[in-house]
Amino acid sequence: MKICCLVKEVPDAAVQKRIDSNTKRLDRSGEKNLNPFDTHGIEAAMQIREGGNAQVDEIVAVTMGPESAVRALHKAVALGADRSVHLTDEALAGSDVCATGYALAKVLESEQPDLVLLGQQSDDGECYTIGAVVADHLKMPSLTQVIKIDVADNKLTCERQAEYGYDTVEVELPAVISVGDAINEPRYPSLKAIMGAKKKPLDTHATGDVGIEADHVGEDGSKTQVLAINPPPTKEPGEIIEDEDTNETVEKIVAWLDERKLL
Amino acid sequence: MAGILVYALHDDEGNFNKNSLGAISEAAKLAGELGTEAAAVVVGDVSDDGAAGLGAYGAKRVFRAKDAPEGLAQPIVDVMAKVISDEGFSYALFGGGLLGFEIGAGLTARLNAGVTMEVTEVKVQDGKLVAERPVLQDSAIVDVGYVGEPGIIIGRLNAFDANAGDGGSAEVVDVEVELSDWSTKARMVTRGEQRGADVNIEDAEILVGGGRGLGEKDNFKLAEDLADAMGGAVAATRAVVDAGWYPYAAQIGQTGKTVAPKLYLAAGISGAIQHKVGMQNSENILAINKDPNAPIFEFSDLGIVGDLHKILPKLTEAVKARKGG
Ligand SMILES: Cc1cc2nc3c(=O)[nH]c(=O)nc-3n(C[C@H](O)[C@H](O)[C@H](O)COP(=O)(O)OP(=O)(O)OC[C@H]3O[C@@H](n4cnc5c(N)ncnc54)[C@H](O)[C@@H]3O)c2cc1C
Ligand SMILES: Nc1ncnc2c1ncn2[C@@H]1O[C@H](COP(=O)(O)O)[C@@H](O)[C@H]1O
Numbered sequence: 001m002k003i004c005c006l007v008k009e010v011p012d013a014a015v016q017k018r019i020d021s022n023t024k025r026l027d028r029s030g031e032k033n034l035n036p037f038d039t040h041g042i043e044a045a046m047q048i049r050e051g052g053n054a055q056v057d058e059i060v061a062v063t064m065g066p067e068s069a070v071r072a073l074h075k076a077v078a079l080g081a082d083r084s085v086h087l088t089d090e091a092l093a094g095s096d097v098c099a100t101g102y103a104l105a106k107v108l109e110s111e112q113p114d115l116v117l118l119g120q121q122s123d124d125g126e127c128y129t130i131g132a133v134v135a136d137h138l139k140m141p142s143l144t145q146v147i148k149i150d151v152a153d154n155k156l157t158c159e160r161q162a163e164y165g166y167d168t169v170e171v172e173l174p175a176v177i178s179v180g181d182a183i184n185e186p187r188y189p190s191l192k193a194i195m196g197a198k199k200k201p202l203d204t205h206a207t208g209d210v211g212i213e214a215d216h217v218g219e220d221g222s223k224t225q226v227l228a229i230n231p232p233p234t235k236e237p238g239e240i241i242e243d244e245d246t247n248e249t250v251e252k253i254v255a256w257l258d259e260r261k262l263l
Numbered sequence: 264m265a266g267i268l269v270y271a272l273h274d275d276e277g278n279f280n281k282n283s284l285g286a287i288s289e290a291a292k293l294a295g296e297l298g299t300e301a302a303a304v305v306v307g308d309v310s311d312d313g314a315a316g317l318g319a320y321g322a323k324r325v326f327r328a329k330d331a332p333e334g335l336a337q338p339i340v341d342v343m344a345k346v347i348s349d350e351g352f353s354y355a356l357f358g359g360g361l362l363g364f365e366i367g368a369g370l371t372a373r374l375n376a377g378v379t380m381e382v383t384e385v386k387v388q389d390g391k392l393v394a395e396r397p398v399l400q401d402s403a404i405v406d407v408g409y410v411g412e413p414g415i416i417i418g419r420l421n422a423f424d425a426n427a428g429d430g431g432s433a434e435v436v437d438v439e440v441e442l443s444d445w446s447t448k449a450r451m452v453t454r455g456e457q458r459g460a461d462v463n464i465e466d467a468e469i470l471v472g473g474g475r476g477l478g479e480k481d482n483f484k485l486a487e488d489l490a491d492a493m494g495g496a497v498a499a500t501r502a503v504v505d506a507g508w509y510p511y512a513a514q515i516g517q518t519g520k521t522v523a524p525k526l527y528l529a530a531g532i533s534g535a536i537q538h539k540v541g542m543q544n545s546e547n548i549l550a551i552n553k554d555p556n557a558p559i560f561e562f563s564d565l566g567i568v569g570d571l572h573k574i575l576p577k578l579t580e581a582v583k584a585r586k587g588g
Contacts, residue, residue: 019403026399097378098371105372126398126536127380129417132336132368141337141448144365147505157452161501161518162361164274164455165511167334172448182505216375223377224414227393228406238548240560243569250577253549254585256565260547262469262526263493263585 001173002058003045004113005081006104006130007038009065009072010123024226025094026124032068034075037119039186040179044117044149046080047184054151058082060111064092064104074197078189083201085111091207094219101133106212107205108138115156118178120145131178142176143169147183265353265412266300267293267392268346269322270339272362273305275454277313282358284320285423289385290356291321291430296387302326302352303433304343307333311435318433320425325433328440334454336365337446344373345440353412354392356385359420359540361518367417378415379407381536383422392416400558401536420517420540459510462496468525469495472515472542473503476531476552476571480508485575486530492582498522500538516541530571534559551575 012031020027042061049056061076061084063069073084087107095103108116116138118131128144135142148159156171160180171177189197207214215221239256243249257263267290272280283303290301303322305314307329314325326346331338343355343366355370357363364380371378379394383404386393394407394416464470471493473486483497490497499509501516515522517537527545532538534550534557542548543562550563551571560566567574 019399019405024405097368098376101368101372102375124399128364129368129371129378129380132365133372135445136337136340136369136372139443139445141445142365143335143449145361161505161511162334162455163272163280163518166456166458167454168452168456169335170450170452175448180505182502223371223375223410224379225377225408225410226405227388227408230404230406232397232401232404235562238560238562238564238566240555240566240568242555243567243574246569246573246577249567249569249574250581253565253567253574253578254581256549257526257582258585260526262547263582 001054001056001114002060002112003048003056003115003117004060004062004108004111005038005041005045005076006116006118006134007041007061007063007072007076008035008122009033009063009069010035013123019229021229024229032071034072035119035123037121037123037181038076039079040181040183041117041119042076042079042081043184043186044179046187048149048151051151060085060113062104062107062111063087064100064107070202073202077200078193078197079186084203086202086204087210088204089207091214091218094222095217096222096224097127097129097133098223099217099221101130102137103207103212103217104130105134105137106210108134110210114174116140116176118176120178120180131176135176138176140174140176141171143171144178145180146177147180149177149179149183265297265351266302267354267356268343268352269301269303269356270343270363270366271303271305271317272360273307273309273333277309279317280358280360281425282360282418282420282423284425286356286358286418287317287320287322288426289418289423293385293387293392297390299353300324304328304339304346306331306339306342314435315432318430319427321428321430322433325435326438327435328438331440331442332451334451335449336362336369337449338442339366340369340373341442341446342438342440343370346438347374347413353414355413355415357417358423359418359517363417367415370415374413376411376413376415377409378417380417381419382416383419385416400561421521457511458504459512462510462512464496464498464513464515465520465522467496469493470498470522470524470527471495472498472500472527472529472532473509474500474530474532475502477503477508478572483509485571489528489575489579489582492579492586495524495526500532529559529563530575532559533557534562
């Protein structure tokens with residue numbers, strides 16, 4: 001079985017994220033990282049490989065993004081992927097969810113995976129939707145926010161929390177599964193794996209290589225348009241206390257509670 | 264005709280989801296401004312009266328696909344794609360909820376349509392709908408317009424209020440939909456399992472919320488001791504419920520409960536959007552978190568930057584002393 005893990009390069013969480021008011025896109029300059037939610041997808045693939053219920057021949061990390069996104073692929077490989085695929089093309093810049101999902105589905109088509117794994121959300125875009133978009137293009141069954149996967153007989157048994165509690169769902173392969181961050185505790189890459197990551201095979205594709213129609217992607221191919229960016233309604237900032245002397249902090253909390261008649 | 268189509272989710276007893284009803288009310292309001300119609304889609308076992316009853320919230324017609332199963336997104340994508348194509352709806356609108364995200368995303372691919380998620384408000388501009396979406400931890404609000412039709416709008420939990428008015432009863436239209444081959448390849452084994460004890464957090468005036476910052480299951484005792492001292496109950500985040508540290512019935516947020524107690528004391532909770540939507544209307548919010556950049560501090564009334572393991576036990580003692588004295 002071949003597993004493709006979709007991974008994304010995102011601004012480091014410690015960096016203040018902002019929107020560039022000229023391009024109306026996320027300012028992606030500064031420190032970047034592999035989307036932390038995607039490390040759970042790679043770990044899930046590794047656990048299926050190590051679990052013994054299915055033979056995993058290959059784990060492939062796939063990303064769409066600018067040149068710098070190879071760093072996310074290197075991290076994905078250090079975490080266990082065997083090789084990676086980088087879709088990169090000027091024509092893709094400014095793609096919305098509709099265009100991104102289409103483009104990713106096209107690269108995946110060229111790989112013919114039995115299972116596609118994604119993270120629950122990208123740390124910057126937070127759209128929660130790419131998995132379900134990709135699945136419909138690939139004509140595969142899909143689930144998002146999955147926190148348990150069992151593999152047997154070309155079938156997955158998945159658990160996830162939906163609106164009314166936990167659902168258990170059987171999904172036939174090939175399938176597209178987005179995993180929640182409670183599914184596993186991603187391992188740390190070994191120094192050897194980090195050092196070796198750059199030597200693993202990496203294929204770079206432009207849109208034309210995988211049959212992406214240029215007018216379906218990028219800003220012009222997108223179906224949504226950012227019309228304006230506004231600050232949120234102002235809210236009085238709350239009081240902040242740094243806990244230095246805990247007895248004193250607790251006194252302040254009790255006084256605050258008292259004042260509001262909460263005790 | 265142009266119009267707005269809403270998906271109305273229901274549980275196994277046939278009760279419609281509050282957020283779906285809110286989406287119908289919102290669609291009816293917007294349709295009024297656009298001079299068009301709001302309609303709903305239901306799947307599975309919904310009675311004539313149940314379906315027609317959605318008229319009270321403003322649906323003029325309800326398309327019912329009895330043979331499509333409820334609970335999984337892809338069969339509903341098939342149904343909605345057909346209704347949208349056959350009837351020419353201009354927008355699809357979803358209330359907050361996991362299934363709405365998945366169905367909306369599926370429709371995006373199927374109909375090559377624009378999608379906006381986590382929408383908190385929808386407005387009419389030049390005869391079209393524009394969706395407001397907060398981004399980057401709610402630090403900016405983006406106005407999103409649609410190129411072509413349909414436009415897909417996925418609301419944030421509790422963004423739209425349900426108003427049962429005198430909309431009368433809706434016309435119920437049964438639709439036959441052939442499910443896509445891949446839609447039938449996922450099968451619900453069990454739905455809506457309640458994990459852990461059946462605790463009541465909705466009636467509590469004081470809630471102590473515990474998150475991953477508690478460090479381990481046993482440390483929920485710190486939250487419980489404080490809640491006991493204050494005469495309140497303990498709530499939890501999805502992260503700790505998924506981890507099996509606390510019962511699902513105590514979970515607050517997008518796929519849990521919505522509460523508005525007099526006091527919400529968040530201990531070791533980062534304040535992710537999906538948690539915030541379930542508790543932001545609490546009268547007073549007090550947060551204890553060791554990370555000064557935690558999003559929870561953006562919407563708490565009193566924020567304590569510190570280690571909960573040091574603070575909670577002493578706070579519990581102090582509250583007991585204060586109450587005893
Ligand atoms: C579709 C979807 C639906 C979801 N539904 C829900 C939902 O219904 N409810 C929900 O809650 N979440 C939901 N989530 C998950 C949500 O996005 C967050 O992942 C979750 O709320 C995080 O829980 P947490 O705050 O406990 O954990 P974390 O985000 O890991 O935060 C832990 C916090 O504890 C702090 N901390 C650590 N140690 C200490 C210490 N010693 N003292 C003080 N502070 C400490 C850390 O600084 C951190 O801020 C959903 C997500 C998705 C994508
Ligand atoms: N540009 C991209 N390249 C590869 N994978 C992506 C990309 N954008 C999103 N994803 C995948 O989709 C998941 C959900 O992202 P989102 O829908 O943006 O929240 C992420 O965790 C990734 O696995």
